[in-house]
Amino acid sequence: MPGIDELETLSRANLGFYEAFQTLDPEKMDAVWAETEDVTAVHPGWALIKGRSAVMESWRRIFENPSMMQFAVTGVELRVEGNVGWVTCTENITSLVDGQVGESRVQGTNVYVRRGTEWRMVHHHGSPVMRR
């Protein structure tokens, strides 16, 4: 059974990911991710992106359009096994693109690996929620 401490640090790392996302700042997002080359991401409707530089390029593209993004993250489920933590949560997103406010709901799976005391993201999978 994972301890309370490790669930708490994982939860904080996951909040950190969405905080970085909200800043729309590629450097802040970069700091969330593991330094290894084998990181991967799936954005809503996209195919897999693999490799650190390709994943970071995908964030830069995503951050280009909205002038604001706010996340209300709900239904967070945290699991830890050894040095791997995986989190599922629903991203309730309000965004401002070309002066238009949009709302969307994305189901997220986030995988983190712990090195020392720090959880770093190794995989992110976001998918559109189209039914309840």
Next chain:
Amino acid sequence: MPGIDELETLSRANLGFYEAFQTLDPEKMDAVWAETEDVTAVHPGWALIKGRSAVMESWRRIFENPSMMQFAVTGVELRVEGNVGWVTCTENITSLVDGQVGESRVQGTNVYVRRGTEWRMVHHHGSPVMRR
């Protein structure tokens, strides 16, 4: 670095998941999953399903409609850290529903936990691929 053996057993477990999927047999799918209550799944366009019985019920619903499903699984990426393995792959699906052949492409993230020599699924996330 994970050894060749554990990547091979993880790869075989992931193939086993898609073989079970193709049989459209809930019992075969049940055997793929960990026996723990905290398993989760996201099917394309769905919100998160949590808990073993709810996840298994979702497979029964998915298996009700098609009379045939075939998977060509491509772009498999395998990673192991301790007793956790996570796999990303593209599911190229041909299905037969009400006498109509359909084709679709789903991006999958599959998380497995190893107990002894056996990898069991603890989380599955499938999402529609709508752009390249």
